[in-house]
Amino acid sequence: GAGVSQSPRYKVAKRGQDVALRCDPISGHVSLFWYQQALGQGPEFLTYFQNEAQLDKSGLPSDRFFAERPEGSVSTLKIQRTQQEDSAVYLCASSQLGQSVYGYTFGSGTRLTVV
Amino acid sequence: GDSVTQMEGPVTLSEEAFLTINCTYTATGYPSLFWYVQYPGEGLQLLLKATKADDKGSNKGFEATYRKETTSFHLEKGSVQVSDSAVYFCALTTGAQKLVFGQGTRLTINP
Secondary structure, three states: OOOOEEEOOEEEEOOOOOEEEEEEOOOOOOEEEEEEEOOOOOOEEEEEEEOOEEEEOOOOOOOOEEEEOOOOOOEEEEEOOOOHHHOEEEEEEEEOOOOHHHOOEEOOOEEEEEO | OOEEEEOOOOEEEEOOOOEEEOEEEEOOOOOEEEEEEEOOOOOEEEEEEEOOOOOEEEEOOEEEEOEOOOOEOOEEEOOOOHHHOEEEEEEEEOOOOOEEEOOOEEEEEEO
């Protein structure tokens, strides 16, 4: 596609519920990133994929967070047993291999509200 | 670790005023530097970038110069418009691929 597509755009979850957030990167973009943006803050890195390989997951806040990209294209960020502190906008971004120094393309994000 | 510090907002200016948003960084390696912009209801968009010292990034009338000696990358625009109202994020990346962002500066331009 022309841009990075994320779905759903908005998600309301009850505390304790599991959620899955989807990211469709730009076709041909090898690198894929997930970021978490709390209200009024800058995005914070969660995890990075190169093709299907998860090369860095140092930003995942707990073992309730899990990301996958099984075929090197679409990625899913899963949050188990959601907590109120998980409420944030989850951003996906992609870039061509080795081109991150030139900036990424971000999706519009999924706003997760845990009630 | 790497970090970015931005001028605290919010910033409110009148149309045609001069804009400066300060950004300083700390990095273990030799970073590339970015300004991203987030318009209301939209995703992050790359505004400009600089990949080495003394480079000047520019776009849409905005400019920022990579100053290694002061570890700064201040954003400037000579004459702002109402349509520039948005949240601006300074960011860096090193060889680790991931972006490190500042906390953002909300800019409001009044007609």
